Amino acid sequence: MKRLINLTPTKTTRWLLGILPFALIILVYIFASDARLAENASDKLLPSFGQMGETIHTYVLEPSKRTGEYLFWVDTYSSLKRLFLGIAIAALIGFTFGLLTGAIPTFYAPVAPLLTVISLVPPMALLPILFIVFGLDELSKVALIVIGVAPFIARDMQRCTQEIPHEQIVKAQTLGASTWQILVRILIPQLLPRLIHAVRLSLGAGWLFLIAAEAIASTDGLGYRIFLVRRYMSMDVILPYVAWITLLAFVLDWLLIKTSHKCFSWHYQKTQ
């Protein structure tokens, strides 16, 4: 018998082992749900898959009686719009500041200390200020995501810029490049795959800020919905919504990886 650290499962076993925990969780849930529903048919805590399916069916396919909207899709659209806008603005700001502080010492000197302090401010603590300044509309929710995510991206980009070997910068100068040309042709193209990586890492935080902002002040959105129906203990809505948010997060992450691999194949072969 080989040592445990030398045992590598075959591809099929790896797949099966990977699926196993998911199957177990679903099984445990089904048993627990059945047991509770058998005791009390109107139990709300652990709805059966059938009950969840029915509820979500109305949310997805039937217009709301009050507003005539398809709630599930309206919520998804509103949330994704805020998330995309917030992350895109944060990525743009973070990339610009990270690139400039990492590449240009004269820019680093006044900006980097400020950036460090800003990134230590808990963004959620700023939410009241955002609501006061920007009102309760879309702007403050997007602003929360931007404030929460941009400093992280900026610092990550700054580190990545500084990690690009200085030899390349010197070489570019011996080829006659100006500062601007070095930024445009040498640094920015090499930083783009790293930016995608930073965005992937910050999407988790992005969702957190989004749902928090929606929970506090909103009239639609995935976060708004689950906090709204919490009052009626509607686990049959909350659980599918959480699963949907998880799926969206997974798909976004997957799309980012795929895009990055397709556009920047040189980056991945180099790091392998």
Added chain:
Amino acid sequence: MTDTTQTTPLITAKNLWKKYGNNVVLERMNISVNAGEFITMVGTSGCGKSTFLKMLLGMEEPTSGELLLDGKPIPNEPDQSRGIVFQQYSVFPHLTVLENVIIAREFEHSPLIGKLFGGKKQKVIEEAKALLDSVGLTPALAKYPHELSGGMKQRLAIAQALIRQPRILLLDEPFGALDPGIRADMHQLILKLWREHNLTVFMVTHDLSEGFYLGTRLWVFDKLRRDPHSPEAYGANITYDLPVTRKKTPLPNELKAPEEIKAAEMAL
């Protein structure tokens, strides 16, 4: 080439010092180099030969004294008059072999976006292809640097350094990481390019036999004065400045030991 260069040296150092705080790296350097020379620089680690190369490149400035190019202070930042090949990280990993070379011309002709299109691009591509052919990289034009072997990467780095036609080529242990067989090929290549492009070459190497083989002039960097209680107090200088002919140059006795050690290492 010979008559003009004899009169005005290309590179002159006058009482050159380099200190980092209290650490004296180089002291009292006085040298003059004519165009067309191939200088190889050897010496122990930390003896200042790389520092001197960086000063030639413009990455470091002399603490005192003068370093002159054509009788004028050498530009204090890197530019296209001096090409460089480092031991590694010399090429751009996000560009193909061809793009790595044409980028130099794109810097030159397209200040705003650093990219050329159409007929202009076609012209620099032809030029780059010819240069890449002379270093033997024609089969690899569309490859990325990570797909190249160490020797091919250095060939690319050399081609890249030559496209802006610098007068001075600086080599910082360019073949240090290569296998002996590949290194011999690279020696032939660099000698060929040195002649064809009328270059003045400064090359830092750890390998004394390589220094003797390639150079027309070999510098040994070492400290003339030593203070055992404060090793940083005195800097290094060029302790031997040997003209090398392509025939055998007799080796000073002091240099024999490391050479023999090197030979023994090579034999292993």
